[in-house]
Amino acid sequence: MQRTLFWLAGLMALPVAAEAKTEISWWHAMSGANAEVVTKIANDFNASQSDYELKPVFKGTYPEALNAGIAAFRAGQAPDIIQVFDVGTGVMMGAQGAIKPVAEVLNEGGFTFDKSQYLPGIVGYYSTPEGEMLSFPYNSSSPILYYNKDIFEKAGLDVDSPPKTWAEVWDAARKIKESGAATCGYTSTWLTWIHTENFAAWNDVNWGTNENGLAGTPELRIDGPLFVKHFQEIADLAKEGVFVYGGRTSEAKQNFTSGECGILTESSGGLGDIVKSGMNYGIGQLPYDETAEGAPQNTTPGGASLWVMGGKSDEIYKGVAAFFNYLSQTEVQQFLHEQSGYLPVTMAAYEATKASGFYDENPGRETPILQMMGKEPTENSKGVRAPNLPQLRDIQNEEFEKMLAGQQDAATALKNAVERGNAALKEAVGG
Amino acid sequence: MRRTVFPHKLLPWLLLVPQLTITVIFFYWPAAQAFRQSVLREDPFGLTSTFVGLANFRRVLSDPNYLNSVRVTAVFSVLVAFFAMAIALFLAVQVEKIVRGKGFYRTLMIWPYAVATAIAGMLWLFMFNPSFGTLAWPLRQMGIYWNPLLDGGQAMALVVAAATWKQISYNFLFFVAGLQAIPRSLLEAAAIDGASRRHVFWTITFPLLAPTTFFLLVVNTVYALFDTFGIIHAVTGGGPGKATETLVYKVYNDGFVNLIMGDSAAQSVILMLIVIVLTAFQFRFIERRVHYG
Numbered sequence: 202m203q204r205t206l207f208w209l210a211g212l213m214a215l216p217v218a219a220e221a222k223t224e225i226s227w228w229h230a231m232s233g234a235n236a237e238v239v240t241k242i243a244n245d246f247n248a249s250q251s252d253y254e255l256k257p258v259f260k261g262t263y264p265e266a267l268n269a270g271i272a273a274f275r276a277g278q279a280p281d282i283i284q285v286f287d288v289g290t291g292v293m294m295g296a297q298g299a300i301k302p303v304a305e306v307l308n309e310g311g312f313t314f315d316k317s318q319y320l321p322g323i324v325g326y327y328s329t330p331e332g333e334m335l336s337f338p339y340n341s342s343s344p345i346l347y348y349n350k351d352i353f354e355k356a357g358l359d360v361d362s363p364p365k366t367w368a369e370v371w372d373a374a375r376k377i378k379e380s381g382a383a384t385c386g387y388t389s390t391w392l393t394w395i396h397t398e399n400f401a402a403w404n405d406v407n408w409g410t411n412e413n414g415l416a417g418t419p420e421l422r423i424d425g426p427l428f429v430k431h432f433q434e435i436a437d438l439a440k441e442g443v444f445v446y447g448g449r450t451s452e453a454k455q456n457f458t459s460g461e462c463g464i465l466t467e468s469s470g471g472l473g474d475i476v477k478s479g480m481n482y483g484i485g486q487l488p489y490d491e492t493a494e495g496a497p498q499n500t501t502p503g504g505a506s507l508w509v510m511g512g513k514s515d516e517i518y519k520g521v522a523a524f525f526n527y528l529s530q531t532e533v534q535q536f537l538h539e540q541s542g543y544l545p546v547t548m549a550a551y552e553a554t555k556a557s558g559f560y561d562e563n564p565g566r567e568t569p570i571l572q573m574m575g576k577e578p579t580e581n582s583k584g585v586r587a588p589n590l591p592q593l594r595d596i597q598n599e600e601f602e603k604m605l606a607g608q609q610d611a612a613t614a615l616k617n618a619v620e621r622g623n624a625a626l627k628e629a630v631g632g
Numbered sequence: 633m634r635r636t637v638f639p640h641k642l643l644p645w646l647l648l649v650p651q652l653t654i655t656v657i658f659f660y661w662p663a664a665q666a667f668r669q670s671v672l673r674e675d676p677f678g679l680t681s682t683f684v685g686l687a688n689f690r691r692v693l694s695d696p697n698y699l700n701s702v703r704v705t706a707v708f709s710v711l712v713a714f715f716a717m718a719i720a721l722f723l724a725v726q727v728e729k730i731v732r733g734k735g736f737y738r739t740l741m742i743w744p745y746a747v748a749t750a751i752a753g754m755l756w757l758f759m760f761n762p763s764f765g766t767l768a769w770p771l772r773q774m775g776i777y778w779n780p781l782l783d784g785g786q787a788m789a790l791v792v793a794a795a796t797w798k799q800i801s802y803n804f805l806f807f808v809a810g811l812q813a814i815p816r817s818l819l820e821a822a823a824i825d826g827a828s829r830r831h832v833f834w835t836i837t838f839p840l841l842a843p844t845t846f847f848l849l850v851v852n853t854v855y856a857l858f859d860t861f862g863i864i865h866a867v868t869g870g871g872p873g874k875a876t877e878t879l880v881y882k883v884y885n886d887g888f889v890n891l892i893m894g895d896s897a898a899q900s901v902i903l904m905l906i907v908i909v910l911t912a913f914q915f916r917f918i919e920r921r922v923h924y925g
Contacts, residue, residue, distance in 0.1 A: 268888045275678045292891065296677040446781055447763055449871070456763045592890035602872035606782040628691075628892070631673070 222254040225520045226280040229257055230266035230505065234473030235340070238540050246527050253520035262450065263505065264591055267292070270510075274299055279510040281517050282524075284339060286505040288394075288590040290327065291414070293508050294335060295588050301509045301518070303525065304334040309515075310522020318529075318547050322573045326502050326584045330416070335508075337525050340543040342470035342504035343569035344395045346370070346485040352463035353483075355382035363485025370464060370488050371434060371443075377463040378443045385445040385462040387438065388453040392601050393594040394503055395466050395487070397423045400431060402501045402582035403572075404493035414586040418630050421593070421622045424615040427493055432604065432611035439605045446605050449598045469569035470504055472542025484565025486572055500572045501584040504543055544570055589629040596621045663904065669897035676891035688898035697874060698882070698899070705878040708792060709856035715796040716852055717845070720803030725833070728811055738808065745801035749859060753866025756794035780868065784875030787868045791876050794867060795860040803848050810844035811837070846922045850914050857907065879903050 231239045236259060243255045260266035263286035270283040285293055293300055307314045314334055316324050323338045346363055353360050356377045364370040374386025389395055401408035406427050409419030438444035445462055447453025457465035458478035466487065475482055489496040509521055527533060534550030537543060539559060545551045551570060554560065560567040576582075587593055597618045604614035638644065670688055674681040692698050727737050744752070759767045762779045771778040780787040814837060822832045838845075861880050864870060870877035870885060877885065883903065887896025 264889055268891075271676050271891065272888070292676060295675065296679065298679045299677040445763075446779075448781055449869070452763065459764065461763065589890065592892075595885075595890065599871070599873045602782055606784070606872060608873075625890075 221251070223252060223516045223520050224254045224256055225282065225517060225524065227255060227257045227282040227284070227507075228260045228266055228270055228280040229284040230260060230263045230286070231284070231340075232259065232262075234477050235470065235541050235543075238473070238537060242528070242533065242537070245533075246524055249527060250523065253523060255520075255524055263288070267591075274510065279512075281513055281521060282507050282509055284505045285336070285508050287326070287503045287584075288594060290336070290506070291586045291588045291590055294329070294586075299511055300335070301511045301513075302333055302335045303337045303507075303509060306509050306518050307522050307525060310519050310526070312522055312526045318549065320544065320546060320548065320551070320570075320574065322499070322578065323502050323544070323546060325578070327506050336506035337509075337528070338502075338504075338546045339507045339528070340470055340504040340537070340541065341502040341506075341546065342468040342543050343500045343502065343573050344391070344399050344466055344487050345469050345565075345568050345572070346487060347457060347465045347467060347471075347475060348373075348483050348485065349383070349457070349460065349463050350481040350483050352377055352382045352460070356380040356463065360483070363483055364464070364488060365485070366491040367431065367434065367488045368491060371438060374438065374443045374464055375441070378441070383461060383463045384442075385456065386443040387464040387466075388445045388447050388456045388462040389466040390447065390451045390453045390468065390471065391503075392449070393597045394468075396431065396435070397428065397597060398585045399487065399500050399503075400428070400490075401585075402578075403487055403498055404490050404496040405498040405579055405581050406493065407581050408585050409587070412580045412583060415583055418626060419585075419587055420626070421619045423597075424612070424619045427490060428615055429612045431490065432601070432615060436604050436607075436611050436614075440607065446602070449594075468503055469542045469544070472566075473540065484568055486568050495579075497572070497575070498582045499574070499576045499578055500569070501578075501582060502544070502573065539566075542566070542569075544573070587626060587629075589625060592625050592629070593622045596625060666897050666900045666904070669893055670901045672894055672897075674893045676893070678893075684894065688894040689902070692895055692898045692902065697877075700874055701877050701879050701882045704788075704874070704876060705857065705880075708788065708795075708860075708876070708878055709853055711792045712795045712799065712856040712860065713849065713852040715792065716799040716855075717803050717848055719796065720800045721807050721841075721845075723800070724804050724807035724811055725837075727808065738804075741804045742801045744798055745805075747798065749798060749862030750866050752794055752798045753863040756790060756797075756863070757867050760790055780872075782872050784872055787872055787876050791860070791864050791867050794863045795856065798863065799852060799855055803852065806844050806848055807841065810841045814840045842922045846914075846918060849918070850911060853910065853914070854907065857903075879906070 227243070229239055239257050243257045246255050247253075258280070260269045266283065267285050267289045270279065270285070273279045279299075304314045316332075316334070319338070320341070323341050324334065327336050327338055328334050348363050350360050353373075356373075357380060358373055358376060364373045370387060377383050377386040398408060400406075401413070401423070404427060406425055407413070407422045409421050409423075411417040411419045413419055435444055439446065445453075445456055447456045451467065451471060453462075453465065454467055454471050454474060456462045457467070458475060458480060460480070486497070487500055507525070509518070529547055531547065531549045531553050534545045534547055535554050535557075538545040538550060538554055545554060555567075600609075600614040600618040600621075603609050604611055609617075671683060671685055672681045673684045673688070723741060727734060727741070730737060747755070757765070759765050760778070760780065762768050762781055768778050777783075778786065780790045818836055818840075819832060822836055827835075857878070858880055860878070861884065864876055864878060864881050865884075868876040870881045879899065880903065883896050883899045886892045886899065
């Protein structure tokens, strides 16, 4: 009897609840420590008002979430908000009918989008050439260098000064391996993002024509001499067993947190898991090539942004606007930044974090921001865009894997990557 | 043969409706969609599409990576089908010999079949991933340079092992049933004649198992071609390079990761033709050698 009453009460309460709150779905790709941050933000937003109910749904890795979103759109079941990684930006920008620009959503929701409040590098990356903001930067990141202080100490390296140039990284990595402090000196996540896209920006060399694709369809240029030299060095280290390959995305983080490798280059957004592992780590800026003129220049934003899908009701758009407004609040951004290692999106949040003394207590945490804001971006360092960047990265990864396995040298790998990549680009734009 | 005549005209159709509906919705309709998409060029979101005729097919068939995929698939399926059946047959014969606890061993043998493909893939990944695999470490300690992330041969061995392991149970079940159907009298007669065990197996047991073996050959080929997607996705993702990219995985990769819908659809159509031809071939030529008793 009691149970029946309980169900009856539940049934009666249902329509009321559905009427009172508009549900907003948010598909994301955050796992591990970063997933906890998403849940906390959603819960706090839901508690902060009573009109909307934000429902975050984990959809796998970045590429998986993007593909799930596209498949759902084709089936007429698209979520309201979807998190798309930097690489998918070109894909989303090409889908003008499928998305609703964030600037528009915010304006219609009664909020003004003031560009000057946001970090300039990020705004530029997620806007049209005409300056309209298309997606909301949620988690922007920049690649940095992490090192294991215990291993550095054992190898007789200076614990307080991480290597600054690639040459110094190779040296330190060899020392780590030779001294037996660890079985592997250096590893890296995201070879494509860190060693071609950011490598180009940071050393101020061309990744592709047409301002790396920001001003039109690019043609790849990653077979330039600086790239060849860099990748040949990595290939040599791999042969010596000093560099260990972890995989195409963020798998190498595991090789670092497990203590197998002494040095890691990885997104600043990987910080949460490194902190969680409880290791004694240090942070340095992304290494640059000392022979490159003007290096270090600036890094480009990675991470992901939130896209609003088209064809939804006004009520939902209002809720989305309210959520984005909430998300850009200083305290929320500060929380996001401090917990996850992602960059704060607004200047105010950055200033507030600085004023709170957070960077003094946590050395290295300001590094990704300084890297990105240190210099006015050049044509080579504003970012990278292509209508099929995920595919271009796949092609590069395949060639790198053959190179690391010793089947081809760096020059051949890069030449193949450029040839295959350019063919794929031509195909993607209907050539 | 005797003909049975049923009085009802409508009832048989009515009884067939559920099955036909499911077949149309889940097989014919998607297949028709694949045909339609294979002659179109479409953007990822499906907002615009243009008719391009057979251009997608031409491109796919002239792509060296596609030919690589064909080769990978051939190697992979032959290895998986062979090992999954050979090991299952060996184990089924061994279990027959056991006097006590037969049921127990059989139950243990059937377990892996209950594991979902993707989970089976994860299990093998956890054992053999070079950075955190529990068995990768001892391998390295033994001086074996174990790194399936870069070594295409090792990656292939890993996915073949995982896919085989997953399928052994199914084959085992059928072989056990097949072995039990073999008339005792034949085996006893052979024993009285003083035939060796090996001789009995190859001249009596194995030929009598032919129907089961043939059925399993078809099932295992289809399994290796399609059902192993989850394992490859979880363990290698088609890498390193393109060393473990089978045809099905390439369809997924081009369509869902690289968002080239037309190419992907053309590949599905080709794949469909390959399977039809392969199955027809198996039934036309191999089945002739099968004796159904």
